[in-house]
Structures are given as structure tokens and as C-alpha cells.
Amino acid sequence: MDTITEGFLQAFKLILHLNPDLIGIIVLSLKVSGLALLLATLIGIPLGGFLGLRRFPGHGLAVSSINTFMGLPPVVVGLFVYLLLSRRGPLGALGLLYTPSAMIIAQTILALPIVIALCRSAIVSVDPIIAQAARTLGATPRQVTTTIITEARYGILSAVIAAFGRVMAEVGSILIVGGNIAGYTRVMTTTIALETDKGNFELALALGIILLLISFGVNAALHLVQRKGALHAA
Amino acid sequence: MRLTLSHINKHYGGKEILRDCSYAFSDAGTYVLMGGNGCGKSTLLRIMALLEEPDSGTVAFLAGGKVLAPDPTIGERHLHEQHDKGSSLDAGRLLTPDLALRRRITLVLPRIGLFSTSVWKNVAYGLSLRGQKGVAADEKIARALAFVGLEKKRDQHALTLSSGESQRLGIARALALEPEILFLDEPTASIDEENTSIIESIIKTMKQEGRSMVIMTTHDRSQAERLADRLLLLTQGALQDVRQA
Known part of the structure; x- marks a missing residue:
């Protein structure tokens, strides 16, 4: 019990004194997950839009596959990216293994199916009457598409927030491809795993508290967005 | 602008919906x-x-002595003008002739489809x-x-309006565009008496x-009698042209 109490006290001290190691790890975590989310958003929203707005041969299979990939185990993604980037892998020559770039690639792969699937879902849930109304008011096909995406904006934002929550809390893939190198690829989740293993609970607890706060912030934002969307759809 | 229908036929799933409909x-x-x-x-509308x-x-529109008609012989609708074939400029962009024509008319759907x-x-x-x-648009x-x-x-917020107000907003959305022909599909089908009366007076004022x-549809005979200059029956x-007021 004393260990836990002492651990929490030390953790709060680290947070309050803005410990440079702690700040460095938080900044790197936000940078890696933020860039992964940006990439997943830039690729995922157009793909989700395409799946939501167009029908093509194999459409059902594509939707089912994306929905399945939403539950990709992070360690499997880590293994896949490791094999791609390892010296003998097809992208080994790029020398990206054990770099933040490798972690960004792994997290992008994890976030992408979430963004695509939830965006598609948001777009298909827009009432088809909206497209008809847009056409009656003189919209071109492109303007109709823009209007549908605008109507789905709360759902799309929810998709992005949900993907951010997933990558921020993820440890398996970035541990494999990042290597947990201090000051270079060590992020919040991997530090928690390492420091717990070593019995250094102060830093682990401090990062755990920060991670919980971020997670709370993400969920609060998601709740607000969904509430606003529900209010407008009511 | 005038509108002429010539020998319109339409089937859905083998069932005949419209048979040789012609009218000017x-x-x-x-x-x-x-x-x-x-x-x-609604299909005809x-x-x-x-x-x-x-x-x-064929559906043909006549304006300024020219026939404006979408051409059914090509996949995408195109507008043919007797003398002036081509696209028109709108806010600096080239519009396909069909879109240019579609933007001179407006249909208000029975379910309005308000934007969030x-x-x-x-x-x-x-x-x-x-x-x-800008100012001109704001005035409209x-x-x-x-x-x-x-x-x-x-x-x-538009989605907080009552169904009658939503219907009126649908009409306002169309009127702001100053269409030469306004199509109203069952404009009072699902609203209360008070809003029905308001919408009828809007249509009368427009006239x-x-x-x-x-050009509007209704299944309410008494409303048709109250509003129509010309009453058409689809059976x-x-x-069929039933009467001229």
C-alpha cells in the first residue's frame, strides 16, 4: 500500500515539476500519434467517402474487410511492419526500423481502418433525401458529394477522435517497431511497460495519469461531438 | 419560360406509370x-x-423564342438551344447546358431534406x-x-423547426433562387391545417x-380547386386537362 501511495506522490511531483524526461516522452507520444492520425485521416476520409458513396464489384467484401481490420491486434501490425522494415524485408533499405517513422507507419495502419469504417458509416447514415434536395437546388454531382460529407461531419469527427484514442493507448506495435529507445522512440505506453518491469513506479504512474487524462479528454470530446450530432439529427 | 411534354412514357419494374403524357x-x-x-x-414532376x-x-422548355431541351440521345443530359449551342457562364464557371437549365427551375420535395x-x-x-x-444574396x-x-x-437550427415550418423553409429555399418554374410535390401532405393555410396563401401570393x-401535385381535391388556374388529372x-379556372 505504501509503495502505491509513495508512487502516486512521486508521480504528482514529477508532473508538477514538469520533469524534462516526462515532458519529452509526452511530446514524442503526441507527435507520433498525431502524425499517424493525420496520415490516417488524409487517406481514410476519402476512402471512407468512396466506400460510402459509390458501389462497385466487391464493395461488400471491401466493407467487411475494413470492418474486420478495425480489430487488428497491435502486435500483429507491429510484426507485419517489422518484417517490412527489417534489414531483409522489402523496405529494409530505407533504414526506418527503430525510428519514430516506423512507429508512425504502424500506428497509421492501426488507425486507418477505424477512420475508413466509421467515416463510411457516417456517410451512409446521411438521409438520401439530402442528396435529392441538393440536386433540386442545382448542385453538381461534386457539390452533392460535398453536401453529403458536410452533413456527415459529426460522424467523421467522431471517427477521427476514436482513432486517436486507439493509437494513443496502443503499445504492442510501437514496442516492436520502435524498440523503446530512450529519448528517441520511447513514448508513454512503452515507458509505462518498461518502468513497471523495472519496478520504477513513479514515472510509470505519472505517465499513466497523463495518459488517463488524455484518454478522458478524447472521450469527452467524442461525447460532445456525438451529442451535438444527435441533437442536430433529432 | 414555357414547358412542353411530348409523349412521355415511364415504366417501373414492368409496370406502366406514365402513358403517352403530353401537355403544354x-x-x-x-x-x-x-x-x-x-x-x-411525383414521377411526372x-x-x-x-x-x-x-x-x-421529350421535355422541352421554351424561353426567349428558343427551345431548350435535354437531349435523350446521349448518355448524359445535354441542353440543345436552337441557335446557341454550348455552355453558359455562372459565377465564372462553365456549366453543362443541362445544369444551366436545371438551375432555372426548382422542385420542392414532399420530404424537404433540410441541411443540418x-x-x-x-x-x-x-x-x-x-x-x-454578399449583400445581393443576403437580400434574396x-x-x-x-x-x-x-x-x-x-x-x-433548421432541424428544430416544426414540419409545417420545414415545408415553408423548403419553399423559401427554392424561392431565393427565383426559379422560372417552381415545382411543388405535395406541399401540404403532412402538415397541420394552420400551415396548410399559410402555404396556400404563399402560393396564391406568388401567383x-x-x-x-x-406546377404542383396534390391528392386533396378541395385544395386543387382553391389553387388551380388549370387542373390536370393523372389516371x-x-x-387529362380537367378544367381551366
């Missing part, structure tokens, strides 16, 4: 198309509003599609909202002010 909508005023549920009124293709027959934004922005939507912004929006009695609700030719796919 040539005078300003209100045309009311009557018929039972599922008789093809959508064909006239260029939102649906007939299986055969304010009342004002709903009315601004069609104008912004045409690149119309304000006029349209005042015309349907929604000027005090301009900042309210008095000579704003647009109005078993065929269009």
Missing part, C-alpha cells in the same frame, strides 16, 4: 396535378424537373452553389424568408405577384 404549360399561373396515391404524379429520365418522350445548419444557411445553400454571396435570402414568414427564425409558373398513367 404555356401560361403563367398555377397548374395543379391531381391523382390518387402512387398514380405517378421529377421528369419535368429534369431529375429523372422518361423511358421515351441554420434556417438562413439552408436558404443560402442554392445561392452559394451558384457563387452568389431575407426576402424569401419574409415571404414564408420565417424571418424571425433565421438563426434557428398574384407573377413570380414563377407553379392510369394518362394526363
